[in-house]
Amino acid sequence: MPLAVSLIAPSSFTAPEAIDAGLRGLEALGVEVRLETPLQAPQRYLAGSRAYRLDQLHAAFGDPETQAVWAVRGGYGAAQLIDGIDWRRLARSNKPLIGYSDVTVLLDHCHRHGVPAIHGPVAKAAAGMLEGSDDERRIVRQQFEETLALIAGPTVLDYPIAPWAEAPTTLEGPVVGGNLATLASLVGTPAGFRAPPGSLVILEDVGEPYYRLERALWQLMHGGALDRAAAVCLGTFEGCRPYGDTPLEAIVAETLAPLGLPLYTGLPSGHGLHNRPWRYGASGRIADGRLSVGG
Template sequence: MSLAVSLIAPSSHTAPAAVAAGIRGLESLGVEVRVEEPLQAPERYLAASRERRLAQLHAAYADPGTQAVWAVRGGYGAAQLVAGIDWDRLARHPKPLIGYSDVTVLLDQCRRHGLPAIHGPVAKAAGGLFDADEASREVIRRQFEETLALLRGPAPLDYPLTAHRPAPPTLQGPVVGGNLATLASLVGTPAAFRAPPGALVILEDVGEPYYRLERTLWQLVHAGALDEAAAVCLGTFEGCTPHGETTLEAIVAKTLAPLALPLFTGLPIGHGLHNRPWRYGAAGRIENGCLRIAT
């Protein structure tokens, strides 16, 4: 099955060379990439004005010839769009939105409005198919191929993880979450994240010192965002600065203590090289050191 995708820039501005490299990478995998020109009209650090980014999002969904809407990058700005999205309009041509990081905001909103979404590599990361070293290129290729497989049809995927402390032998529920700092930034807004009942919540981040990670997780916990969750699963925390000998797992476990939630670590998901895709809001099952996410 040939695939065509609509490229959008809902958040930060991306260097044109990085956009071009990402498009070239996707095309090397047999994907037709449709781009509304110009893709960006930079405003401060944003890809364009809020109005322009909203119009681009609506146009991408309205294109009947594409099977997905793919964010070129995250950064900042997606939350600005939420109040202006016409969800009935998007639902006329339902298709998965792909991205992560700041795009976490839109992935969770898609789930709430009954639209499909995939937490996975942003389009510009496909440039690594040419620019990265050989070993990294192979990892990137597998992750993009997994993402395309999710677009083509049923494709349950397994992800290794490790229990930080004794946990129930089996846990199951919808898989949600994403970037920790982004989710915490939504507290107190109409787009505030709240894990659905029984949710398996994945968290990841990049470039944050441990005290900021603790602060943002504390905010989510005490805002009630995780009150109905069944477990927290940690992805990668790329470039996050430790404090002394205390591990991030210990900090997270202590912060989650009021909720007595099982904690798992080691998911190959996040801002590092390993960022495997998963269907946002799909049914997940944790058993025998594995998280299986259904179609």
């Protein structure tokens, strides 16, 4: 019996042709995709009104014939849904929400409410299995196959990681985090991100100049979001413009210095070609240049 997933559009509007390409990619993996028609009822730059997107999310989690709920893309809009979600209803379904970027806020709140969540490629990215070079198609396919394995059951995946300057060779804790700009935008709101005690916080972003990344990190840190974290792990920062010769890692390390948080780099997680999935909130262990995350 093929794996079936419910597709949702909780954030920005997605071009129909991009959705179609993503569907072809998922179907090439043998995934049965279910979606409401129409998937989108555009309002401004959003995929639909708040009520429309909430109804779609609840319907997707309520479908007894699918094993996961997959966001078609990020963008903006997911935070608007938080206080309207029936979390007990979602928890009863016991199926994961998959996505990243703007969907970070939903992943974090899923974890808080006992709903499984996977930080991984959005559905439209499955088009990458059918286009580009052979190597690019192979990389994207591996990431989607890993995501399907996480949907299927407990799976341990490991990822390359490197300490920046002085950092413990071994650390353990729950793995959380996601898009830096999205998390920073929630500081001071009821939806604000707070790293659990001893957590390994993954951060990534796209298209932001370094000064904006520093500003977002400063906001997160001084808003108390990282007070109980054990470490920060940097994913990819695709298309983020540097300032002079100062590496981003040095800026992050300097900003985090008052908290004494160790910094690790090199995780293949973010908006670039390399965006491997990880189970949000699962136990993680850093050792021997690898981060292992339990399913």
